[in-house]
Structure formats: structure tokens, C-alpha cells
Amino acid sequence: MRILIGCDTFSPDVNGAARFAERLAAGLVQRGHDVHVAAPSTRHSRVGAFRETIEGERMTVHRIASWRWYPHDWLRFVLPWRARCYARQILDQVKPDVIHIQSHIVIGRALAIEGAKRGIRIVATNHVMPENVLDFTLLPPWAERIFVRWGWRAADRVLQHASAVTTPTRRAADFLERNTHRRDVRPVSCGLRASDYTADLAPRGENRLVFVGRITLEKEIDVILRALTRLDPSLNASLTLVGDGDQRRALEKLAAELGVAARVRFTGRVSDEQLRAHLTEASVFVIASIAELQSIATMEAMASGLPVIAADAMALPHLVHDGENGHLFQPGNDRELAERIERVLRLSDEEYGRMQRASLEAVKAHDIDRTIATFEALYRGETPEA
Incomplete structure (x- = not known):
């Protein structure tokens, strides 16, 4: 098939939606499909169709003129009133068999509307909640409520063009159905290739906590820092x-104020190899975020054989089974988080190894090849296997 994937965030951006789109596109190329990606330009002057290497595979990326959104540390956006014109040009050039949009915002919206006019099959995956972007709107509180209602209505209007709507987890699918008129939303894991990660099942000599992700408000990293102060010094x-992210400086200051700066390391952006090494060498993965529709970072930690301590919010309970491969804690409760961390760090080698193996077993359900096969069926208009 000739497949056009529409993304409002894509390489070199570092976030879950971009990583999923990159891995999906590369996996589809490996299976022999002709893959095209529509994505924002990396700089305003770099516009057009380029052959790019994504996740080790060559594909055509159609870079659309975009502008930096300065309240955010890296986000770029296409001018909404120009997006449909760009979409028409790309569709005329590519003539895809199917369009797979990764959001309902700008590029995804434009491709869905223009693709529907041409009778092209559209599959939509939702990675975005309007609530997730409030930190970057600069709106006063009274206007935020209006923005969220408008955002869900806008999503509904775009998603109605899709023959199939997916989202990474059942909980995220339920959330989407509650806030729109869409029904039969299918949960499809973002997936990953577990063999790309290395698990060290030997007893740990040091107690190293690790978090992987954007350093932003919604990740609630301050809760982790406060929990660190509550841990037994021994x-x-x-x-x-x-x-990395826009909150790094504020969190560095907080770590100093809390007296834990000497025990906290901010790496900034790292290569994939460095990221995997940090996970392999860690003892526990900690995530306090309350807005995860799945969390690829958590799956990467599981594939690295780590117990996970996660906030009991949104989709994280789909990955973390309390007492099996880690523990859940009440969102925002740094005292409870500290108690859960200590519980894992004090496990015997045998009990700790059991949690490691539970993470490795649980992540098998999220194999990227299963994810790609599911989307291939949806592209063909078939019902994927359960």
C-alpha cells in the first residue's frame, strides 16, 4: 500500500506521539509499503519532500512550512489557514491508498478533511487530550475551560471522517468516547521492540531511580524530587x-532548595543508546505524570527489566500492576511515592528479580509487530485479530 502518515509532531521532536509515528513508519517500510509522512518543517526554510532516514529506514517526509510556538521549548506548528492548501498539494502528489492521522489538530485535521473529499480511507489515532496542552496556551483559568470544551468538539468533527479511530489504551479509548460522539474506539498499543533493550537481572549494587521523558509541568517531576527527600538516607x-524541557531550570532550583541537588542528575537530551544504558543501569523507574495516554517511556523501562512506580492516573495502571511489576501511588502524594520506592528498594534479591521478570513478561503484549499488523488490517478495511 501507499500510506500517508500525518503528524503534527515528528522527528526530531522527542515525545511519545512522535516516537510512535517514527516506529510505525519504519515498520511499515520494512514490510514493503510505500510510506510518506506529512510533518512540520524543522526550520521555516526547509520545505518540500525529502528522503529521510527514520529508525534506520528510508522514507519520504513532506516537510510543511511551520513556525515555532515560543511558550513551548521546541513545538512548531503549521499555520491552520494554510494547512488545507498544503494537504491538497501533498495528496495530489502522493495519491495514497490510506491516510493515517496522528492528531486532530492542524496537519491531521487538514488531511482528514481533504482526504475525505477524495474518498480516501482515513484511520485516526488520538494521542492528544486538550487538557494536555493547557500549560502552553497562556490562557487564564476561566478561558481554559472554554478551550477544553472547544478542543473536544474540534476533535469530534475531525474524527468523524475516519473509518477507524484508535488510541493507545482502553482507558484512553473510554475517555475519548466520553468526550466525543465517537464509538467503537479501538485500543492499539504504541508498541516497541523489546529486543532493543537490555535487562540486567543481577542484584543491584546501588539504588538508582530513573525517569525518562519531557521535563514539563504535566510530568509532575517535582513530586519525585520531594519524595527523594523522604527516603531513608541509609x-x-x-x-x-x-x-529536557522548559521546566528543567525550575526543577534544578527546586532540587537545590530541597537539599538533594547532589543526588539528582539532569542529562538533557541523549541518544537512544545512552537512554537504553540509563535504563539498564537503574534500579527503579519512577513516573508521576497524570496525563499519559500510554507512556512509551514506561514500556521501555519494563523492557529493560525495571520495576515501575507510577501514579495511579490515566493509562499507567494498564502497564503497572500493583505488587507484581511495581506499585501505584496516589497522584501528587510524594509521601506515598516515597513509601512505594522504599518498599521496592528494600526487597530481597529474589523478590526484586520477580518484579523484574514480571515487567519483562507484561511488556510482551506491546510488541510493535503486533501493532503494525493491526494497522495494516485497518488500512485494508479489515477487522484485526483480537
């Missing part, structure tokens, strides 16, 4: 924050 636990 554990000598350290924390590595892998990633």
Missing part, C-alpha cells in the same frame, strides 16, 4: 532525569 538513593 538507602543512598540517587535520581537520574533523562530528557
Whole structure:
């Protein structure tokens, strides 16, 4: 098939939606499909169709003129009133058999509307909740409520063009159905290739906590820092924050104020190899976010054989089964988070190994090849196997 994937965020952006689109596109190329991607330009002057290497595979990426959104540390956007014109040009050039949009915002919206006019099959995956972007709107509180209602109505209007609507987890699908008129939303994991990660099942010599992700408000990293101050000093636990974002400076200041700066490392952006090494070397993965529709980072930690301590919010309970491969804690409760961390760090080698193996077993259900096969069926208009 000739497949056009529409993304409002894509390489070199670092976030779950972009990583999913990259892995999906590369996997489809490996299976012999002709894959095209429509995505924002990396700089305003770099516009047009380019052959790019994504996840080790060559594909055509149609870069659309975009502008930096300065309240955000890296986000770029296509001018909404120009998006449909760009969409028509790309569709005339590519003539795809199917369009797979990754959001309902700008590029996805334009491709859905123009693709529907041409009778092209459209599959939509939702990675975005309007609530997730409030930190970057600069709106006053009274206007935020209006924005969220408008956002869900806008999503509904776009998603009605799709023959199939997916989202990464059942809980996220239920949330989408509650906020729109869409029904039969199918949960399809973002997936990953577990063999790309290395699990160290030997007893740990040091107590290293790790978080991987964007350093932004919605990740609630301040809760992790406050929990670190509550840990028994005899554990000598350290924390590595892998990633970057607009909150890094504020969190560095907070770590100093809390007296834990010497035990906290901010790595900034790292290569895939460095990210995997940080996970392999860690003892526990900690995530306090309350807005995860799945969390690829958590799956990467599981594939690295790590117990996970996660906020009991949105989709994280789909990945973390309390007492099996980690523990859940009440969102925002740093005291409870600290108790859960200590519980894992004090496990015997045998009990700790059991949690490691539980993570490795649980992540098997999220194999990327199963995800790609599901989307291939949806592209053909078939019902995927359960």
C-alpha cells in the first residue's frame, strides 16, 4: 500500500506521539509499503519532500512550512489557514491508498478533511487530550475551560471522517468516547521492540531511580524530587532525569532548595543508546505524570527489566500492576511515592528479580509487530485479530 502518515509532531521532536509515528513508519517500510509522512518543517526554510532516514529506514517526509510556538521549548506548528492548501498539494502528489492521522489538530485535521473529499480511507489515532496542552496556551483559568470544551468538539468533527479511530489504551479509548460522539474506539498499543533493550537481572549494587521523558509541568517531576527527600538516607538513593524541557531550570532550583541537588542528575537530551544504558543501569523507574495516554517511556523501562512506580492516573495502571511489576501511588502524594520506592528498594534479591521478570513478561503484549499488523488490517478495511 501507499500510506500517508500525518503528524503534527515528528522527528526530531522527542515525545511519545512522535516516537510512535517514527516506529510505525519504519515498520511499515520494512514490510514493503510505500510510506510518506506529512510533518512540520524543522526550520521555516526547509520545505518540500525529502528522503529521510527514520529508525534506520528510508522514507519520504513532506516537510510543511511551520513556525515555532515560543511558550513551548521546541513545538512548531503549521499555520491552520494554510494547512488545507498544503494537504491538497501533498495528496495530489502522493495519491495514497490510506491516510493515517496522528492528531486532530492542524496537519491531521487538514488531511482528514481533504482526504475525505477524495474518498480516501482515513484511520485516526488520538494521542492528544486538550487538557494536555493547557500549560502552553497562556490562557487564564476561566478561558481554559472554554478551550477544553472547544478542543473536544474540534476533535469530534475531525474524527468523524475516519473509518477507524484508535488510541493507545482502553482507558484512553473510554475517555475519548466520553468526550466525543465517537464509538467503537479501538485500543492499539504504541508498541516497541523489546529486543532493543537490555535487562540486567543481577542484584543491584546501588539504588538508582530513573525517569525518562519531557521535563514539563504535566510530568509532575517535582513530586519525585520531594519524595527523594523522604527516603531513608541509609538507602543512598540517587535520581537520574533523562530528557529536557522548559521546566528543567525550575526543577534544578527546586532540587537545590530541597537539599538533594547532589543526588539528582539532569542529562538533557541523549541518544537512544545512552537512554537504553540509563535504563539498564537503574534500579527503579519512577513516573508521576497524570496525563499519559500510554507512556512509551514506561514500556521501555519494563523492557529493560525495571520495576515501575507510577501514579495511579490515566493509562499507567494498564502497564503497572500493583505488587507484581511495581506499585501505584496516589497522584501528587510524594509521601506515598516515597513509601512505594522504599518498599521496592528494600526487597530481597529474589523478590526484586520477580518484579523484574514480571515487567519483562507484561511488556510482551506491546510488541510493535503486533501493532503494525493491526494497522495494516485497518488500512485494508479489515477487522484485526483480537
